[in-house]
Amino acid sequence: GDSVTQMEGPVTLSEEAFLTINCTYTATGYPSLFWYVQYPGEGLQLLLKATKADDKGSNKGFEATYRKETTSFHLEKGSVQVSDSAVYFCALGLTGANSKLTFGKGITLSVRP
Amino acid sequence: GAGVSQSPSNKVTEKGKDVELRCDPISGHTALYWYRQSLGQGLEFLIYFQGNSAPDKSGLPSDRFSAERTGGSVSTLTIQRTQQEDSAVYLCASSFLPGEQGYTFGSGTRLTVV
Numbered sequence: 001g002d003s004v005t006q007m008e009g010p011v012t013l014s015e016e017a018f019l020t021i022n023c024t025y026t027a028t029g030y031p032s033l034f035w036y037v038q039y040p041g042e043g044l045q046l047l048l049k050a051t052k053a054d055d056k057g058s059n060k061g062f063e064a065t066y067r068k069e070t071t072s073f074h075l076e077k078g079s080v081q082v083s084d085s086a087v088y089f090c091a092l093g094l095t096g097a098n099s100k101l102t103f104g105k106g107i108t109l110s111v112r113p
Numbered sequence: 114g115a116g117v118s119q120s121p122s123n124k125v126t127e128k129g130k131d132v133e134l135r136c137d138p139i140s141g142h143t144a145l146y147w148y149r150q151s152l153g154q155g156l157e158f159l160i161y162f163q164g165n166s167a168p169d170k171s172g173l174p175s176d177r178f179s180a181e182r183t184g185g186s187v188s189t190l191t192i193q194r195t196q197q198e199d200s201a202v203y204l205c206a207s208s209f210l211p212g213e214q215g216y217t218f219g220s221g222t223r224l225t226v227v
Binding site: 032034036042043044045046049089091093100101102103104105106 | 117146148154155156158161169204206215216217218219220221
């Protein structure tokens with residue numbers, strides 16, 4: 001079945017550090033890929049997405065490139081801020097009338113001032 | 114409405130009681146999803162509605178769980194005879210088109226079974 005694997009957490013970084021959060025997937029078709037973010041006390045928000053191979057999604061300084069050859073969608077940010085502290089979820093979705101998003105387990109990022 | 118609205122935001126119930134959780138999706142969104150978020154377990158898919166029908170209810174963990182959607186809008190998730198392992202945050206999401214465009218989530222209902 002379809003699945004998403006995220007690196008184990010939590011991750012703690014100092015402000016302005018470089019961030020990479022790994023995500024790999026297994027899918028029977030050609031999925032769209034997503035990163036969602038959940039800030040403390042809030043609901044999940046779509047951070048960025050990519051719908052086909054080699055697409056790069058970007059938002060708020062975060063980037064992720066859809067790599068079909070490595071079945072990966074790693075999230076990166078060049079300089080994290082304290083306000084980036086949140087839980088990050090990688091997800092995949094297949095097109096079609098019966099589709100749903102499959103999520104990874106999420107990873108908690110804490111950024112120290 | 115402007116966003117996905119869920120109620121109540123918090124619910125504490127005694128073991129064995131029934132609970133109803135409500136989701137009001139974004140107006141015009143035909144697809145509606147329920148997920149469960151347990152501590153350390155990520156998001157677990159429960160059920161998907163397209164309009165009023167549920168083409169995928171494969172994630173409902175037992176026959177104590179049921180959901181319905183009326184008028185292509187509001188959905189209710191019902192848990193009968195609640196157990197402590199049902200304690201979690203129940204999230205609802207909606208989208209205009211299923212799958213490829215991602216969802217808009219509500220803030221969730223935190224259910225605690227004591």
